[in-house]
Amino acid sequence: MENKKITEFVHVDESNEEKMSAKITIQSFKDEIKEIDVPKGIVTFLGSKNGKRIPYLTKNRYSVSDLVHCQRKSLYKQLGLKPEQLVQDLSIEQMWSTVRGNFLHQMTNAYDWNELEMQYPVNLKDDKHATLHGRLDMYDWKTKTIMDLKSVTNLRHQVKHGFIPKLQHILQVQCYGTMFESYIPIENLNLVYVDNIDIVTYKIQKRDMTDWIKTRIQEIEDACNTKQIIKGEPTGLCQFCKYQTKCHTDGNGITHTPLSVPKGGRYN
Ligand code: SF4
Numbered sequence: 451m452e453n454k455k456i457t458e459f460v461h462v463d464e465s466n467e468e469k470m471s472a473k474i475t476i477q478s479f480k481d482e483i484k485e486i487d488v489p490k491g492i493v494t495f496l497g498s499k500n501g502k503r504i505p506y507l508t509k510n511r512y513s514v515s516d517l518v519h520c521q522r523k524s525l526y527k528q529l530g531l532k533p534e535q536l537v538q539d540l541s542i543e544q545m546w547s548t549v550r551g552n553f554l555h556q557m558t559n560a561y562d563w564n565e566l567e568m569q570y571p572v573n574l575k576d577d578k579h580a581t582l583h584g585r586l587d588m589y590d591w592k593t594k595t596i597m598d599l600k601s602v603t604n605l606r607h608q609v610k611h612g613f614i615p616k617l618q619h620i621l622q623v624q625c626y627g628t629m630f631e632s633y634i635p636i637e638n639l640n641l642v643y644v645d646n647i648d649i650v651t652y653k654i655q656k657r658d659m660t661d662w663i664k665t666r667i668q669e670i671e672d673a674c675n676t677k678q679i680i681k682g683e684p685t686g687l688c689q690f691c692k693y694q695t696k697c698h699t700d701g702n703g704i705t706h707t708p709l710s711v712p713k714g715g716r717y718n
Contacts, residue, residue, distance in 0.1 A: 510580040510671075514625045517582070517666045518618040520683040522703060525673050526693045533692035534710035551601040554644050555587075558599060563589040570629040572667055580667050584629050587642075595638040596630065597651075598623045605645040615641050615652045621659070628659040 494504060508527050516524040540548075558564040566586040574580055588597040600619055608614045623639045630636060639654040673680045682703025688694065694708035 510578075512580060512582050512667055512670075514582065514584045514622050514629075517625065517663065518621040519687065520685070520691070521666065521670060522680050522682040522697060522700075523691055523693055525670050525680055526696060528670055528674050531693060531696060532713065534695055534708075535713050536690070536692065536710045538709065547603065550646065554601040554646070555599065557642070557644060558587045561588040561590055561597075563591055566630070566634075568626075568629050568633070570663075572664055574664065574668050574671060578671065580671065582625075582629065582663060582667070584626055586626055586630060589630075589634065591634070593638060594635045595640055596623060596626055596636055597640045597642050598626065599642050599644065601644050603645055605643055605648045605650060608643075609650055614643055614650075615654070620654055621662075623654050624657045625659050625663060627656050628663065 498504070508530070512524065516527070564587060566589060568584045568586070570582040570584065572580045572582055586596055587599045589595070590597065598619065600614075602608060602614065605614075619641055623641055627636050627639050636656070639656055641652045641654055643650045643652075669680065672678075679700045679702075682688075682697050682700075684704050688697075688704050688706075689709055691697070692710050694704060694710040695712060697703035698705075698708045
């Protein structure tokens with residue numbers, strides 16, 4: 451019977467180099483082991499596979515991407531504004547680009563430690579709190595390296611013209627370094643850019659982003675409370691933003707004709 455099975459462990463006591471042995475049976479652990487609830491993550495996973503959707507709360511909850519991209523867009527999300535509708539459907543090229551990006555993401559399987567999630571607590575003023583959510587693409591525990599994968603088009607062209615590494619990608623991987631540091635040893639940060647021809651990797655300096663994260667969130671939270679719309683940070687990504695009409699109307703944001711409009715009409 452399983453309970454009677456005896457395993458013998460032998461180890462060397464380095465102090466006197468005498469061999470010692472101990473007989474361990476399952477009874478040895480009788481008082482130490484107790485049944486507990488099924489882990490929450492497993493319950494959530496089973497629920498999601500059976501059509502049970504967990505509501506995604508945005509209030510006081512940020513992703514790293516929310517912080518490194520346009521702050522005004524994050525504010526609109528926090529204010530609960532309904533996303534607008536993009537005027538034009540995505541082109542075949544844009545849809546292929548997304549799907550190709552998903553394929554290239556298979557690269558994260560290069561390491562067994564991949565897609566590691568983190569909910570990082572951020573203390574704000576007046577005893578308020580926020581949660582920063584992040585997911586590590588890859589972690590190499592042998593070299594203690596965090597790797598973030600970015601799929602792009604025309605990689606060599608972008609490298610040649612100095613378009614990459616992009617600032618938001620550098621900040622993103624540095625945020626991951628800060629968020630995960632208390633849980634796993636981290637010595638290196640890498641940004642790995644891929645397209646369907648090439649792979650280019652950059653080593654990024656580690657930096658403590660604690661204050662930057664806190665300030666960035668606090669500014670959005672303050673704007674939520676005062677209803678002051680913060681300045682937009684226009685980039686090429688604005689064309690995909692689903693708050694373009696709102697941003698254009700509020701001023702200090704995009705100046706081109708909005709490529710997204712409110713669903714079912716105008717803002718009141
Ligand atoms: S359109 Fe651009 S600047 Fe305006 S909120 Fe969206 S991302 Fe920010």
